[in-house]
Amino acid sequence: xxxxxxGILQEIANRKSVALALILSIDTTKAGSASxxxxxxxxxxxxxxxxxxxxxxxxxxxxxxxxITKVYGVAGTYQIxxxxxxxxxxxxxxxxxxxxxxxDNLGNPGFLNDLQSAFYGCANNDYLxxxxxxxxxxxxxxxxxxxxxxxxxxxxxxxxxxxxxGYQMFQNNSLTDLPAGMNxxxxxNGRQMFTYNSLTDLPAxxxxxxxxxxxxxxxxNSLTDLPAxxxxxxxxxxxxxxxxNSLTAxxxxxxxxxxxNGGDMFRYNSLTAxxxxxxxxxxxxxxxxxYGNTINTTRYSQLLVDMEANNTNDNVPFHGGYSKxxxxxxxxxxxLIARGWTINDGGLEI
Numbered sequence: 001x002x003x004x005x006x007g008i009l010q011e012i013a014n015r016k017s018v019a020l021a022l023i024l025s026i027d028t029t030k031a032g033s034a035s036x037x038x039x040x041x042x043x044x045x046x047x048x049x050x051x052x053x054x055x056x057x058x059x060x061x062x063x064x065x066x067x068i069t070k071v072y073g074v075a076g077t078y079q080i081x082x083x084x085x086x087x088x089x090x091x092x093x094x095x096x097x098x099x100x101x102x103x104d105n106l107g108n109p110g111f112l113n114d115l116q117s118a119f120y121g122c123a124n125n126d127y128l129x130x131x132x133x134x135x136x137x138x139x140x141x142x143x144x145x146x147x148x149x150x151x152x153x154x155x156x157x158x159x160x161x162x163x164x165x166g167y168q169m170f171q172n173n174s175l176t177d178l179p180a181g182m183n184x185x186x187x188x189n190g191r192q193m194f195t196y197n198s199l200t201d202l203p204a205x206x207x208x209x210x211x212x213x214x215x216x217x218x219x220x221n222s223l224t225d226l227p228a229x230x231x232x233x234x235x236x237x238x239x240x241x242x243x244x245n246s247l248t249a250x251x252x253x254x255x256x257x258x259x260x261n262g263g264d265m266f267r268y269n270s271l272t273a274x275x276x277x278x279x280x281x282x283x284x285x286x287x288x289x290x291y292g293n294t295i296n297t298t299r300y301s302q303l304l305v306d307m308e309a310n311n312t313n314d315n316v317p318f319h320g321g322y323s324k325x326x327x328x329x330x331x332x333x334x335x336l337i338a339r340g341w342t343i344n345d346g347g348l349e350i
Contacts, residue, residue: 020132022082022107024089024100028075030124032096036075040068041090049084061086067095079104093121093148106130106155116143126150136160142169149173154182162186164210166193173197178206186210188234190217197221202230210234214241215261221245232256239285240264250275263287263317271321273299279306286318293321297349301329304343308332320345 029035040051045064052058053070055078061068072078091097100122106129115136119125128151135158136142142163151173159181160166167189175197183205184190191213199221207229208214215237223245231253232238239261247269255277256262263285271293280286280303295303300323307318309332316336324346325333333343 020083020107021105022086022089023103023105024080024082025077025102025104026080026096026099027077027101027124028072028099030096030099030101032099033069034071036072038070038072038078038080038099039096040070040080041092041095042067042087043090043092044087046087047085049082049086051086052081052083054078054080077101082107088115088118090117091119091122092117092144097121098124100125102126103128105132106135107132115139115145116141117147118145119149120144120147122146122149124150126152128154130155130157132157137162139163141165142167144168144171146173147171151175153177154179156180158182160184160187165189166191168192168195170197171195175199177201178203180204182206184208184211189213191215192219193217194221195219199223201225202227204228206230208232208235213237214239216240216243218245219243223247225249226251226254228252230254233258235259236282237261238265240267242266242269244268247271249273250278252276254278256280258282260284262289264291265289266293268292272296274303278303279310281307281310282313283307283311283318284313284316286316288319290321290323291319291344293323294346295321295323297324297326297329300345301325301332304329304332304336308335315340315342317342318344322346324349 026038028038033039042065047061047063047065049061050058051061055072101124135155139160140162143165147168156179158179164186166187171192180203182203188210190211195216204227206227212234214235219240228251230251236258238259243264252275254275260282262283267288273296300320304325305328318341326349330348337343
């Protein structure tokens with residue numbers, strides 16, 4: 001019984017060790033260094049790890065190792081396992097970035113909160129797995145971490161609960177959805193975070209309550225609707241945030257009270273109405289904001305009335321898409337133009 005118990009405990013320890021290890025799949029024949037070679041990029045110091053190269057050999061890595069070159073006896077594909085303290089590989093769109101073909105286990109870089117540019121430019125990396133339930137649990141800076149990869153899905157446990165900077169983190173991938181728990185409650189910088197993906201919807205509880213910079217965050221995706229409680233109450237820069245999606249409506253509470261830059265924000269969607277409380281009182285730039293949309297005449301006219309009454313900024317460029325206005329909207333529109341506003345829309349409804 002004692003031996004059996006020890007065996008079970010050892011198995012648990014082994015599983016935990018695997019969960020904490022960083023495991024990468026590489027193909028040495030891909031473009032980069034010589035066809036039998038892989039160069040592991042590192043950055044800064046603090047390394048104290050063992051790299052098992054997948055061919056029966058290993059390398060101890062300590063201190064400030066710099067880039068680590070491995071020459072294989074035979075060119076081909078290998079699975080590399082890294083255990084210990086290994087702050088992170090730092091491809092940063094260079095070196096042997098194209099030789100990485102998969103992340104079999106992201107491991108637990110929990111001792112770091114900054115993984116910027118780690119896998120940036122690894123265009124042949126088309127999957128990301130992880131056996132650790134708390135994937136990147138302490139990550140605050142994801143700057144360009146997976147920019148330019150070929151990921152289609154993310155681990156279910158990747159919630160990024162404390163991430164504040166997601167600048168270009170997943171730009172230029174092929175994501176179709178996000179983990180259900182990825183709410184991004186404290187994210188402030190979402191600039192281009194999911195640009196050029198294929199997202200069709202977002203997690204139900206993603207409100208982005210702390211987001212201030214949403215510049216092109218979901219540019220060129222396939223979103224058809226947004227979470228019901230997404231209000232974007234702190235958003236100031238929404239430039240091109242939802243440009244080129246398929247939105248037909250916006251959440252009722254999305255009033256955008258502090259939005260200043262709405263340029264291209266909803267360009268090329270299919271909106272026909274707007275939330276009743278959206279008056280855009282702080283807007284300073286609405287260039288092409290609703291271009292390609294047709295807001296119904298009554299609602300668009302009310303928006304013109306509300307902006308004239310509540311927005312004190314002069315010389316604001318604004319585009320209402322193909323939307324038309326009624327007589328009340330015309331009066332408000334003329335007053336705005338007299339204050340230096342430049343307004344483009346579908347004209348007076350006759």
